[in-house]
Amino acid sequence: MESFLRASKACLTTLNAYEKIIVVMGNPTCDLDSAVCALVHGFFVYTDRVQGQKNEKIAVIPIMNISKKEFRVKTEVVYYLGGHNLPLNLLTFRDEIDLRKLNAEGKLELILVDHHTLPKEDLSLADSVVEIIDHRPQDVTWSWSGRTINLQTVGSCATLVAKNILEKRRMLLDSQVSNLLRGPILIDTCNFSKEADRATPMDFDVIRQLEELNTLHPSRDQLYQDILNAKTDISQLTPDDLIIKDLKVVNGIPIVGLPILVENFIKMDGAHEALDSFAMKENTPFAILIGLDLKNDVVTRDIAVFSLSSNELENKVIEALMTSTNPKLELTETHRFSKSGRTLIHYKQGNVKASRKQILPIIQSVSRDCTC
Template structure:
């Protein structure tokens, strides 16, 4: 594998000079573990079984500078002996120049349509392997494998075992095995991710390579790595799980970070880093949700609201404090900075996905724009005014269409996948929810939208306890709705 990847970098560097055709295996833009491993392993397979005149190159569809944010990827590839320096990232290869030179063909893995900026490359797509519903138009020149399984790596494993199983060695098998285990939540049926095909091929890999690491151990290591931000800078921590809302001249960012507030506030040069981050990206307000576990393995959430503009900061704080849908149960915590307000969040089920509509409604109300226009002109009691405005709005008005009541918390699962798995349908014009399709459940890339606190990992974990508790709550709500006819 290492020699193959070294050759890939050399082929990219000299492609136009040597006039050699490149066949690029391109993952999706999230560059999660499934996408990265599927592209690497499929390219390796094609290089062993196809025309030697072609150079088969896996391309990780993210800039190299962004890759450290994919902590489970960096950890797992290093653990499995895949040197990061030999990988090719999207900003290191000019696909459009290769296309214009007639030197490019493409395989897509873990997605089946190209984004608008790459749509011209569709004409050179010759293969698609994906585990989402098919969105691309039929093209007889393109071989498509699209099946609703838990992991794209399952379909890559199937292709290898049916085509040239002899190329499988322990390293390749362990890459596929670990990815499937992570995507399918340790193959636990309770999580709603695993399909019979996933189970079939994970079992086949284990039977051929009995020395593969035990599933649970692999899953726990990858889960831990996914949320390990210890090696990241403050900016990287903030960007790892970031959502941005905009209205006129106001940009409000909300980030999720997997450390407790105390540890975050003790980071060296934090105040300078927060100011630099907001200025660099044009954010007027930064809301940070901390997700961590106590010594008893009980999950908790904390919030921090940062803005150099006092009126904006107080308006956002007022909206969060007065929110009734959901009620966050905020209690102020000490802050070392006058422009950062810290809170403990009593309602641990109020994930970022549930808080975002509150902030969106605040933006759409025009309150922040008005505060911005007023500049530094303070009223006699701006905090009281912010509270009164927020309270009157959340008490009497509904949130924007498309956001259900708090009782639907049990259906608000991981941001990328489990919404679809439960049959949830987003509103077509809803800008807060990620682009997603009803099935299949895609890999769990983020816990911030409800997992682990809404839909935790199964069996003997703090998350599992909350999962069961939340199911009881939702069942009770459903029963009430059935009895009453309507809410």
């Protein structure tokens, strides 16, 4: 893996020498699943398309889909990759490569992992997409055709990446790569928690095969707890950092994923000011905050809606979340803060099995259909 990353990083200074640049890109949150999938699937593509070939002018570059300066807030990714002896200086970030220029030159082949939609600013890259691997439900507005597509609703995208390698190039799965894949599977399934109910038979089968191929350490429970500790270590992060740590934007609506409960976030010094600043910077009238606490294997979730001023779309989103039956969120309003026109409405989420991945389609549907 390290030799692949060194070769990948070296390509950045000689892009003009290549006829084709294959970029493997995770989603814009750059969470652990996204980061690992970009690296491991990139490694697979490199060994399949480039390594051992003669006179092949192809570069394969996995990229972290965030700027380099943002990477420090991805505490679990920094911890996990560093802990698996991957030099972080060999990673490539979104602001270190000009995808639009490569696309305009006709050199770009783009592989999307852990997402299958493109934000507005990346729409011009759509024609360069050649492959998609994602574990989210199909977004009906993105009916890709003519590409290699692997869309299956499983716990983790790493499950799909691992299954592909298990079937096609099993020899790549040494202890380092197997363990890299094991971490996001454990995190995304909440360590196969029955309460969270996020694992599928494929997740169980793939992690079993990875563990049978190599003697992997530490144990599942210890590895899960170690990653969770790194993910929830916010000691060096400010409220501004936490807002962008796991941020998704759906049809212009920011969805802030927090590694702590929202009720604890808003008690932090400067939290309300950070929300104000974020909303004004992003020019958005409101944002959704989704909190998660996994202490002692007990899942707790909450949601809040923050707005600079009341608006029709916000009201429709709130109504949709409150009345949703697929999934039913079981939201109970607990607090409502108002100050200088700013409002934050906090809800306890009774159905802890409903993750952000399942909540996003609700917001997508409302924001897409609203004529506000």
